[in-house]
Amino acid sequence: MGPMTVTLDLPAEAQARLQAESNRRGITLDQLIAEIAASFPDGAAAPRRKLAFVGIGSSTSGRGARDADEMLAEGFGRD
Numbered sequence: 001m002g003p004m005t006v007t008l009d010l011p012a013e014a015q016a017r018l019q020a021e022s023n024r025r026g027i028t029l030d031q032l033i034a035e036i037a038a039s040f041p042d043g044a045a046a047p048r049r050k051l052a053f054v055g056i057g058s059s060t061s062g063r064g065a066r067d068a069d070e071m072l073a074e075g076f077g078r079d
Contacts, residue, residue, distance in 0.1 A: 018032060
């Protein structure tokens with residue numbers, strides 16, 4: 001894919017920081033933004049989200065989610 005023209009509405013301070021960094025590196029603002037974009041994942045394979053709560057209620061009885069219908073039929077949660 002060739003170069004594209006993009007218009008951005010940035011806060012003045014964000015534009016100033018980008019311009020200062022491109023000046024520091026001796027490259028154009030376009031080149032700096034292209035470098036920043038190249039550092040991001042390509043999006044082809046988004047990482048799987050880790051579910052931090054999984055295992056919080058791990059069973060000590062040996063019964064798990066596969067037994068949920070049976071436990072409900074036995075009256076689980078009717079206290």
